[in-house]
Amino acid sequence: MNWTDERVEKLKKLWSEGLSASQIAAQLGGVSRNAVIGKVHRLSLPGRAKAGGTTTAARPKRTTSAPRAPNYAARVTTRTVTRTAGATVLKEEIEVDLVADQDLELAPNVVVPMSRRLGLTELSERTCKWPIGDPLKEEFHFCGNDSPESSPYCSYHTRLAYQPSGERRRMR
DNA sequence: CCCTGATTCGC
DNA sequence: GCGAATCAGG
Numbered sequence: 001m002n003w004t005d006e007r008v009e010k011l012k013k014l015w016s017e018g019l020s021a022s023q024i025a026a027q028l029g030g031v032s033r034n035a036v037i038g039k040v041h042r043l044s045l046p047g048r049a050k051a052g053g054t055t056t057a058a059r060p061k062r063t064t065s066a067p068r069a070p071n072y073a074a075r076v077t078t079r080t081v082t083r084t085a086g087a088t089v090l091k092e093e094i095e096v097d098l099v100a101d102q103d104l105e106l107a108p109n110v111v112v113p114m115s116r117r118l119g120l121t122e123l124s125e126r127t128c129k130w131p132i133g134d135p136l137k138e139e140f141h142f143c144g145n146d147s148p149e150s151s152p153y154c155s156y157h158t159r160l161a162y163q164p165s166g167e168r169r170r171m172r
Numbered sequence: 173c174c175c176t177g178a179t180t181c182g183c
Numbered sequence: 184g185c186g187a188a189t190c191a192g193g
Binding site: 022037038048126 | 174175176178179
């Protein structure tokens with residue numbers, strides 16, 4: 001694949017938006033992340049300030065944060081998910097109320113993990129393949145969070161996938 | 173191991 | 184000019 005004006009333009013745009021080279025490569029298609037990086041250099045585009053995993057350009061900004069939940073007793077796990085995502089979120093603290101498994105869709109305090117806004121081309125074996133948005137629309141993307149051991153979804157979406165929010169019944 | 177960008181160098 | 188291989192790092 002050659003660098004048409006359009007592709008170069010898109011590269012510049014995405015790069016300036018702070019997307020990682022691999023993400024850009026995936027969106028452009030037909031090129032590796034190395035190709036992207038190489039091109040960036042040749043274009044003399046401003047690189048990331050420091051080498052290494054962290055995107056210096058795109059600072060972490062939180063997605064609409066979770067309203068502080070009242071004392072919803074029982075167990076609440078707090079885990080910190082670290083991801084290097086372009087313009088989205090680098091680090092987000094996620095609280096999942098395990099008790100709310102009875103009414104997932106009714107619990108406004110259950111925050112949905114941030115997604116990496118991955119295009120389908122950059123999904124891998126260990127990325128969550130939970131689709132988000134309307135496939136026909138532009139904002140469509142996949143969750144892309146890390147999914148444990150060959151699971152098609154991340155832990156959060158696995159739970160959603162397993163028990164449809166509606167027919168949750170109380171066994172006893 | 174996953175990922176990131178940076179550099180080199182044969183093509 | 185291109186990008187795989189390699190390096191350096193988190």
